[in-house]
Amino acid sequence: MLVHTHPADLTGGRPVVPSRTALRPLGLAEARITGGFWASRQQVNGAVTLDHHRSWLDKLGWTGNFDPATGSTGSPERRGREFTDSEVYKLLEAMAWEVGRTGDADRDREVVELTALIARGQSPDGYLNTAFGRPGQRPRYSDLASGHELYCTGHLLQAAVARARTSGPDQLLDVARRAADHVCDTFGEGGHTGLCGHPEIETALVELARVTGEQRYLDQAALFVARRGHRSLPPHHFGWSYYSDDIPVRDATVLRGHVVRSLYLACGAVDVAVETGDAELLGAVVAQFDQTLARRTYLTGGMGSRHTDEAFGDDFMLPADRAYSETCAGIAAIMLAWRLLLATGEIRYSDIIERILYNVLAASISDDGRSFFYAHTLHQRTRTELLPPDQEQLGFGGGPRAPWFEVSCCLANIARTLSTLATYLATADGDGVQIHQYADAVIRTPLDGGRAVGLRMRTSYPDDGAVGIVVTETAPGPWSITLRVPEWATEATLVDGGERRPVTGRTAVVRREFAVGDELRLELPMRPRWTSPDPRIDAVRGCVAVERGPLVLCAESPDQPTDDLDRLRIDTSAAPVDASGTVTVLGHFAEPDDAGWPYGRTVPEEEPASHPVVLVPYHSWARRGPSTMRVWLPTS
Amino acid sequence: MLVHTHPADLTGGRPVVPSRTALRPLGLAEARITGGFWASRQQVNGAVTLDHHRSWLDKLGWTGNFDPATGSTGSPERRGREFTDSEVYKLLEAMAWEVGRTGDADRDREVVELTALIARGQSPDGYLNTAFGRPGQRPRYSDLASGHELYCTGHLLQAAVARARTSGPDQLLDVARRAADHVCDTFGEGGHTGLCGHPEIETALVELARVTGEQRYLDQAALFVARRGHRSLPPHHFGWSYYSDDIPVRDATVLRGHVVRSLYLACGAVDVAVETGDAELLGAVVAQFDQTLARRTYLTGGMGSRHTDEAFGDDFMLPADRAYSETCAGIAAIMLAWRLLLATGEIRYSDIIERILYNVLAASISDDGRSFFYAHTLHQRTRTELLPPDQEQLGFGGGPRAPWFEVSCCLANIARTLSTLATYLATADGDGVQIHQYADAVIRTPLDGGRAVGLRMRTSYPDDGAVGIVVTETAPGPWSITLRVPEWATEATLVDGGERRPVTGRTAVVRREFAVGDELRLELPMRPRWTSPDPRIDAVRGCVAVERGPLVLCAESPDQPTDDLDRLRIDTSAAPVDASGTVTVLGHFAEPDDAGWPYGRTVPEEEPASHPVVLVPYHSWARRGPSTMRVWLPTS
Structure with missing residues (x-):
């Protein structure tokens, strides 16, 4: 299905640039969000979250680790856990994209400053990790299973790729190339045969190969992908599946183990498959992701059912109250879905991207941009207490939105996704433009042959289901505008000039010769709707959820007469109705039977x-103070 | 409610000997299991499990740690994690009880040998822990939160108490007294104000005080109980509740955090309350346990809903598929229930003991006594793979029965409970004997005033509900035989000589002058029955369980046409029926809908x-090879 070939390029701010794609991704120079739901979140991200993140890195000494002598802490002792370098790189990546999005000169200087700091931590031979190999530290690559060295290097490479694609090659790309060369020298054919416990280097090496044209980076990534799955990492008490080392990528049938590791590896495998034309490898990941969506994904699009190992559960093991659904897993699933969309051209991958954007990413970050959910429960029984703004949450996972976590991987992932969000709105191919996500935005991109076309999109989505598209620039001859119809939109309508027609199928396509000013209007049905779970999902048997457009809804205690939402019983005989920004359903609160032993009583x-x-x-929950909440509502 | 006072004694093999009780516990010299369900398990425990456990301790070097020069490994390097000493002590305790039960001379020599080994590890000042304080190790008491030092000492004390109560004072009691003195010298009034992250020392010190009459041990236990709950331990990423240091014992309303820690602490608090006459403290634990049984306990009696922190969940957070229900938690709950039974005289505490015995303890140990469940899922979706007999399971918690776990706390807990099981069958008071658990057994005990009475119990329980009691020894004047009627037995019958009468209430009491040969017969209804969960237990909404007598039942794949038990739908319109050792219900297997995204479809x-x-x-599951299983059965 790799039908489209175009050269890699270093401009335009595309997060992912496969050499061969079915659909061509747009860059920050081609798509811009101008208002609405996401524009305000992008604004907070750029104005607050990036600085908030930086201040924690400095306070905790994670930036200072790169140069103890001149770093912010001046402490000779390395600070933080073994993977903290990656948080500096991920923030740097987010800043690089944000510079690409806004052209902010101050932020650009910060990128240069951070790059110089990081460069001071690099050894003459290219190796760069502040936790290994220095006097008093463990030797380099002495703990590949848990040490996160190659994982950190991967994020360094991704930061450099972002910088190169937004501002052109600079010192960061040099640092990354030298680090990548060191990885290839060490782990290439005939060298060290190990692999990292946490995948990430694979996709990063392919992306760096795309930026630099360096074949050895791609070869190394392919080698790492092929090496995984043979139980060559040491036995882990969570099993080899924890680091996807239980089954080779091309033999597995479903994603499993640690969710983020699993998804990052899948991204790397798709990247390798696309660049090497390996249809079998691509097909394996397609099948695994299909199975994961069908059996191991929450209604919100979140993934991860187990706190202990941050892992997928068995098929249909999807407890609402112990949903892990890590923010990073949501973002990693977007990364994978996007790669599969570009590789296969199947627009359905944008459905899961939309679901995750509105129900994981939007839920994660606080209104002020200074705290975030790490894990996303779908059922909160006791009021979540908020942490003070200067207090970090120890460990990882559960709890309320926190300003920082001891393992703080999610925040920079949120930031880099928000900065690049416009690039997920649309793709192009030789024939036209495909609109995947709906937002106030402007899009301008050349079609094949260099014909530039432009569109303006206006909508109050997801509050309202009407999306207006105006052609702002066109070219001679016919071309097409394709609009995604979300899987939940069973009665969509397309208005083309004066003509209304129902849309059947998963896209509305208009192909003709356009004139500037031509208008299309997609009307998506936003009536709130009941959603029933597959009966094999034990955890939510006898419950319904309510969705409205792309939004999963929830009952939250500030709107209810009691915190005890487990007493709620919903009457599904009447349809849910819109009610000025909220939705109402009919129901009542049952009186609990508190007679003691909770089994055996059959009192109706x-x-x-x-x-x-x-x-x-759901994305709005826990914004009005401590509260209880549930997504799945028991029926009476 | 502390109505009965009797002196502590050093004979007779009583596991717990409160100075004041409502009901007096019997010892191994007074109660003996002679056949049936538990006798075979006791036999395997004594003949196989104790040696299996010992061989792992020697193989792993955990015994050798006490004397590297002469220990089994001869290695100068300490082996195992920080709490391994406790496993040696717990095995020693189990062996001491087993010597008390059987008088086995070889086992007695092994106790002496192990005692001598342990004694070699004790410092001249009485301190005894192989993981701290030696050259190259961390200083003593430098990591109270996680180091398990006082926890280990507690198990040493419990082993010495067991030895003293079965064979009289010996070297082990000397070692324990010197260790306890060191604890009191260090942590007493005016000393170190810390406390151990893992409760255990509290109940152990009280028990040692009961054996030795040493007031300072009781005072120290009371001090440790009073100190806990003030967040004086360092912040833990699982919260202070993880080590019950969030709320003082007398202020808490429910058990919470790490289940075993919580229950061991509660045992210590009851012991302190009983010895000091602190009715408020006792009442607090009574209320906490009531609330825990009503809201945080599985149908099996298991406790613990979260793998990550081995912890209680919120109220009604009781997922079947992620049930943790650690074996040790079951045993700790038996320990607590037994203490509350003795303190309050309320026979209902034997209901939960019975439930745990048949559905946690009996489930845990393999038929051959060489492997065991650490955690007890109530829903196994994929076939559990068995471990080879020489392979240890890394970490803790999930997975199949394993020969050994890296954290192998459960096996010795099983062993010490099986060795002392006869002592849970009955109690006495001034007026007579109370039978709590039904098994083939002989009981002989003096009533107040020294009148010895004897009973023989014959039954095929739990296969059959008939329990015959024959008076084998009696004394002049009237006395009473009280038989517990389990909470599930709503239509019990008592046959007294030729007279049959229905039993109302929770006990059947016969009080009169007995003659040798007098017979009573309790008939408990064993018809299998439907059990419905409280509707607030989200995880099992729309399901029923089936119970028969004290047994929770399950559907297991070897009896079914498919491994996919999640397709099972039960028809509750007909009652479950007995069928030659199994039970049958009516049901069918639904055809799954594998159309993809598992939400929103409403196909009936x-x-x-x-x-x-x-x-x-349920206790019989996973004994016929790898299998899937579920306790809670969806209704059609």
């Missing part, structure tokens, strides 16, 4: 009269 | 004809 519940129960978007 | 399931579905006791 009384059925009081139903009354309207207010539901709000 | 087809309802094929129902057919008999075989259920087996």
Whole structure:
């Protein structure tokens, strides 16, 4: 299915630039969000979150680790856990994209400054990691299973790729190339046969190969992908699946183990498959992701059912109250879905991207941009207490939005995704433009042959389902505008000039010769709807959820007469209705039976009269102070 | 409610000997299991499990740690994690009880040998821990939160108590007294104000005080109990609740955090309360345990809903598939329930003991006594693979029965409980004998005033509900025999000589002048029954369980046409029926809908004809090779 070939390029700010694609990705220079739901979040991200993140890195000494003598702490002792370098790189990557998005000169200077700091930590032979190999530290590559060295290098490479694609090659690319060369020298054919416990280097090496044209980086990535799955890493008490080392990538049938590791590896495998024309490898990942979406994914698009090992559960093991659904896993799933979209041209991958954007990413970050969810429960029984703004959450995972976590991988992942969000709105191919996500935006891109076309999109989505598209620039001859119809939109309508027509299928396509000013209007049905789970999902049997457009809704205690939402019983005989920014359903709160041992009693519940129960978007929960919440609502 | 006072004694093999009780516990000299369900398990425990455990301790070097020069490994380097000393002590305790139960001379020599080995590890000042304080190790008490030093000491004390109560004072009691003196010298009033991250020392010190009459041990235990709950331990990423240091014992309303820590602490608090006459402290634990049974306990009696921190979940957070329900937690709950039974005289505490015995303890140990479950899932979706007999399971928690776990706390806990199991069968008071658990057994004990009475119990329980009691020894004047009627036995019958009468209430009491040969017969209804969960337990909504007598049943794949038990739908319109050792219910296997995204589809399931579905006791699962299993059965 790799039908389209175009040269890699170093401009335009594309997060992923495969050499061969079915759909061509647009860059920050081609797509820009101009208002609405995401514009305000991008603004907070650029104005607050990046600085908030930087201040924690400096406070904790993670930046200072690169140069103890001149770093912010001046402490000779290395600070933080073994993977902290990666957080500096990920923030740097987010800043690089943000410079690409806004051209902010101050932020650009910060990128240069951070690059210089990082460069001071690099050894003459190219090796760069502050936790290994220095006097008093463990030797380089002495703990590949848990040491995160190649994982950190991978994020360094991704930062350099972002910088190169937004501002051109600079010192960061030099640092990354030298680090990558050291990796290839060490782990290439005939060298060290190990691999990193946490995948990440694979996709990063392919992306660096795309930027530099350096074949050995691609070869090394392919080697790492091929090496995984043979239980060559040491036995782990969570099993080899924890680091996807249980089954070779091309033999596996579903994603498993540590969710982020699994998804990052899948991204790397797709990248390798696309660059080497390995259809079998690509097909394996396609099948694994399909199975993962069908059996191991939450309604929100979140993935990860187990806190202990941050892992997928068995098929249909999707507990709402112990949902892990790590923010990073959501972002990694977007990364994978995007790669598969470009490789296969199948627009359905944008469905899961949309679901994750509105129900994981949007849920994660606080309104002020200074705290975030690491894990996303779908059922909060006791009020979540908020942390003070200067207090870090020890460990990882559970708890409320926190200003920082001891393992703080999610925040820079949020930041780099928000900065590049416009690039997920649309793709192009030789025939036209495909719109995947709906937002106030402008899009301008050349079609094949260099014909530039432009569109302006206006919408109040997801509040409203109407999306207006105006052609702002066109070229001679016919070309096409393709609009994604989300999987939930069963009664969409396309208005083309004066003509209305129902849309059947998963896209609305208009192909003709366009004139500037031509208007299309997609109307998506936004009536709130009941959603039932597969009966094999034990955790939510006998419950329904309510969705409205791309939004999963929830019941949250500030709107209810009690914190005890487990007493809520929903009457599904009447449809849910819109009610000025919220949705209401009919239901009542059952009286609990507190007689002791909770098994064996068969006292029928009384059925009081139903009354309207207010539901709000899941992404908005825990923004009005400590609260309880549930997505899945028991039926009466 | 502390109505009964009797002196502590050093004979008779009582596991717990409170100075004041409502009901007096019997010792190994007074109660003996002679056949049936538990006798075979006791036999395997004594003949196989104790040696299996010992061989692992020697192989791993955990015994050798006490004397590197002469230990089994001869290695100068300490082996194992920081708490391994406790496993040696717990095995020693189990062996001491087993010597008390059987009088086995070889085992007695092994106790003496192990005692001598341990004594070689004790410092001249009484301190004894192989992981701290030696050259190259961390200083003593430098990591109270995680180092398990006082936890280990507690298990040393419990071993010495067991030895003293079965064979009289010996070197082990000397070693324990010197270790306890060192603890009191170090942590007493005016000394170090710390406390151990893992409770255990509290109950152990009280028990040692009961054996020795040493007031300072009791005072130190009371001090440790009072100190806990003030967040004086360092912040833990699982929260202070992880080590019950979040709320003082007398202020808490429910057990929380790490289950075993929580329950061991509660045992210590009851012991302190009983010895000091602190009704408020006792009442607090009574209320906490009530609330825990009503809201945080599995149908099996298991406790612990979270793998990550081996912890209680929120109220009603009781996922079947991620049930943790650690074996040690079951045993700790038995320890607590037994203490509360003795302190309050409330027979209902024997209900939960019975439930745990048949559905946690009996489930844990393999038929051959050489492997065991650490955690007890109630829903196994994929076939559990068995470990080879020489392979240890890394880490803790999940997975199949394993010969050994890296954290192998459960096996010696099983062993010490099986060796002392007869002492949980009955109690006495001034008026007579109370039978709590039903098994083939002989009981002989003096009533107050020294009148010895004897009973023989014959039953095929739990296969059959008939329990025959014959008076084998009696004394002049009236006395009473009290028989517990389990909470599930709503239609029990008592046959007293030729007279049959229905039993109402929770006990059947016969009080009169008995003659040798007098017979009583309790008939408990063993018809299998449906059990429904409290609707607040989200995880099992829309499901029923089937119980038969004290046994929780399950569907296991060897009896079913498919491994995919999640397709099972049960028809509850017909009652479950007994079928030659198993139970059958009506049901069918639904055809799954594998169309992809598992939310939103409302295709009604087809309802094929129902057919008999075989259920087996939960404790018997995973004994016929790899299998899938579920306790809670979806209704159609």
